[in-house]
Amino acid sequence: MKRKTLSFLLILFVLSILSLPNPLKAAPYYEGKVVRIAVAFPPGGGYDRMARILARHLPKHIPGKPTLIVENMPGASGMIGANYVYNMAKPDGLTIGAINRVTPSAQLLKIEGAKFDMLKYSWIGSAAVETSVLAVRADLPYKTFEDVKKAKEPINIGATGPGDTTYNFPILIKQFLGLNLKLTTGYVATADILLATERKEVDGYASAYSSIRPHIARGLLRPVLRSKIPSAGIEKLPAVEDLATDQMGKTILAMYAVSDRVGRPYVAPPGTPADIMNTLRDAFAKVTKDPELKQEADKLMMDVDYIPPEECLKEIRFFLNQPQEIVNEYKKYIKF
Structure with missing residues (x-):
């Protein structure tokens, strides 16, 4: 009888120990980091x-x-x-x-x-x-892509430089859609291009829609063209891949669209x-x-x-x- 009682008490002791917080339990890897x-x-x-x-x-x-x-x-x-x-x-x-x-x-x-x-x-x-968008100042007479396409004077587009959306997107649509665009490069960041747009030093610029959207909403910019990936609110804008007239242009623009999907x-x-x-x-x-x-x-x-x-x-x-x-x-x- 004593042996059973001792066994029972031992089991209770072990269970009580196991139920206590374990000070040796590993903390989450990111704790304190x-x-x-x-x-x-x-x-x-x-x-x-x-x-x-x-x-x-x-x-x-x-x-x-x-x-x-x-x-x-x-x-x-x-x-x-x-x-x-x-x-x-x-x-x-x-x-x-x-x-x-x-x-x-x-x-x-x-x-x-x-x-x-x-x-x-x-x-x-x-x-x-993301959706790449080309936008021009709202005070300019270009209300649609067709207006931009018919522009006789070069439209001055601000850009940082090669390797950025502000440059890559307009240079491709200039080439494969035949738009009369002049790229002014050398800005450090998109924020600098925005400032130049507000000062009317440039006519507009290209950027991700999420970056350019607030400035469309406040009436500074008007979107006229987008990349293949649609975003809510600009679905009806013409998409560059649909406007390219030759297969090489469509292929190059499809390659560009990878950056938007990523x-x-x-x-x-x-x-x-x-x-x-x-x-x-x-x-x-x-x-x-x-x-x-x-x-x-x-x-x-x-x-x-x-x-x-x-x-x-x-x-x-x-x-x-x-x-x-x-x-x-x-x-x-x-x-x-």
Whole structure:
């Protein structure tokens, strides 16, 4: 009887020990850590604004609730930021790259400064698809694409330079749609082009719809043309691929559309452990559906919608695997 009683008491003791909080239980990996989002553009533009929205809302969706900070690494059409994440950042999940969606062009064209392989990043995915839009000042007489097409005087379009949407989109539509556009380059960022537009130094510019939309809403700009990817509110604008008159033009513009489908890409360094990547992907998928983030994004007129890494990589593989004759044609217009 005593033996049974002792056994019973021993079992109760063991169960009580097991029920106590385990001081040796591993804390979440991200607890107490700081995660940097390295943005390949200056402050103030669409990439920067998106990264800062994510930095405010992502922590609650990552176990351990780390602190997220944004660090801008602009330069070389986004290649400085892309190179840093690929070559210098540790693959520990504490650096996330918000890279230029046009960056695959640097790899395709074998640009000397492109020290990365787009297919070897640890892909988180994209925070949104984008629509490229050409917009002109609303005080000008160009109300439609047809008006722009008939322009006798060159329309002065502001741009940063080769390797950016502000340059790539208008240079392609100038070539394949025959528009009378004059590109004025050298602006540091889209915010500088916006200022030049407000001062009437340029007639308009091209950018992602999410970046240009607030300035359409306040009456500064009028959209006249868009890329193939439609966005709510501008579905009826003519799409460039539909207007191209020859097959080469349609093919080159279809290649350009890859950057819009990839949209706002986020990556981690190659070799980041799978469990960490799963955590980050899950957090991104959740945060893009977060009502509080959606509310903030709506106020800024920015669309947010998670695109999984496999979809981004499918588009990039299509882009990088073009026949050489197509690549040769593409490089006539797209520079870095």
